[in-house]
Amino acid sequence: MSLSLSDVLAARNAIAGIATRTPLVPSPFMSKLCGDDFLLKLETTQAVGAFKLRGAVNALANLPPDATGVTCCSTGNHGRGVAFAAQAKGLRAVVCMSELVPKAKVDGIRALGAEVRIIGRSQDEALAESQRLCREEGLTEISPFDDPYVIAGQGTIGLELLEDRPDLGTILVPLSGGGLAAGVALAAKAIKPEVRVIGITMENGAAMHQSILAGHPVMVEEMPSLADSLGGGIGMENRLSFPICQALLDDVVLVSEEDIYRAMQTLYYEDRMVAEGASVVGLAAVQSGKLGRPPGPIATILTGRNVDMAVFTDIISGRDVMLGERLVKGSTYGA
Numbered sequence: 251m252s253l254s255l256s257d258v259l260a261a262r263n264a265i266a267g268i269a270t271r272t273p274l275v276p277s278p279f280m281s282k283l284c285g286d287d288f289l290l291k292l293e294t295t296q297a298v299g300a301f302k303l304r305g306a307v308n309a310l311a312n313l314p315p316d317a318t319g320v321t322c323c324s325t326g327n328h329g330r331g332v333a334f335a336a337q338a339k340g341l342r343a344v345v346c347m348s349e350l351v352p353k354a355k356v357d358g359i360r361a362l363g364a365e366v367r368i369i370g371r372s373q374d375e376a377l378a379e380s381q382r383l384c385r386e387e388g389l390t391e392i393s394p395f396d397d398p399y400v401i402a403g404q405g406t407i408g409l410e411l412l413e414d415r416p417d418l419g420t421i422l423v424p425l426s427g428g429g430l431a432a433g434v435a436l437a438a439k440a441i442k443p444e445v446r447v448i449g450i451t452m453e454n455g456a457a458m459h460q461s462i463l464a465g466h467p468v469m470v471e472e473m474p475s476l477a478d479s480l481g482g483g484i485g486m487e488n489r490l491s492f493p494i495c496q497a498l499l500d501d502v503v504l505v506s507e508e509d510i511y512r513a514m515q516t517l518y519y520e521d522r523m524v525a526e527g528a529s530v531v532g533l534a535a536v537q538s539g540k541l542g543r544p545p546g547p548i549a550t551i552l553t554g555r556n557v558d559m560a561v562f563t564d565i566i567s568g569r570d571v572m573l574g575e576r577l578v579k580g581s582t583y584g585a
């Protein structure tokens with residue numbers, strides 16, 4: 251393994267004009283809470299509504315010349331990124347997902363002309379189907395997080411963050427398979443070694459966190475979460491995102507479903523923004539007090555906006571939300 255800043259710089263060229271260079275805006279409410287600037291990187295403004303476009307476009311720009319099509323497993327947004335990039339290149343795309351993926355995300359992928367396969371109740375089962383398609387139908391597999399081009403593509407966010415705010419003290423990165431955190435940490439620390447990069451994820455099935463504690467990839471039980479994009483394991487054969495996160499993340503902080511619920515309300519009522527649960531874990535970590543006081547200014551990445559709108563309206567209305575068998579108790583914002 252050797253990924254470096256030069257791979258991220260190459261990715262920036264490859265994705266220019268397709269993935270957007272997104273704005274970094276202050277959140278006055280969160281800044282007041284932190285006592286220092288708190289900034290939001292708006293990946294919600296990407297064409298597919300999530301940062302995953304960056305890695306997917308870079309991966310497809312670097313396909314072997316004889317590739318006839320691509321396949322992937324996805325919690326929704328990677329599939330959407332791959333579908334978008336494949337459509338732009340006129341390639342076949344097959345996206346494999348579990349039954350836990352919300353309908354809004356499945357519809358978004360179909361609308362981009364990709365084939366969708368819904369397989370089983372976990373990302374592991376979706377991954378197995380994607381690997382079968384690779385072997386049997388000659389498609390090229392694009393991992394959502396354990397691929398050098400995907401990691402380099404996501405890393406372009408780290409470049410933009412430090413270009414816009416060279417004074418950043420801490421970057422809060424929503425964490426699942428770790429492609430985003432690995433890329434951002436790689437780029438940001440190459441430019442500014444002392445910047446802190448902290449992964450934030452949900453308590454329910456924190457695969458990267460458990461793996462870092464164990465010192466090797468471990469399986470976790472996959473559970474429904476408001477942060478559905480953070481579900482799934484890191485792959486027992488993980489080659490890249492695990493060692494990079496293990497080496498470069500300064501800390502990992504876990505937030506509860508109630509913290510995520512409240513942070514979605516906060517972002518909506520205070521900043522007037524719509525984002526999915528995975529996007530707001532950085533706000534949730536600050537608001538809940540679980541982050542402590544890392545050096546400021548602090549930036550977090552609003553990773554995506556592809557929330558199920560029925561769930562979103564329940565949350566901003568303060569209603570209870572059912573996650574499988576489990577109830578997330580509602581509460582009115584500000585009450």
Ligand SMILES: *Cc1c(COP(=O)(O)O)cnc(C)c1O
Nearest residue numbers: 327426427428429430528553554
């Ligand atoms: C994929 C995703 C993440 C996590 O990215 P990883 O590279 O898997 O750690 C966070 N937020 C959203 C919205 C995502 O789609």
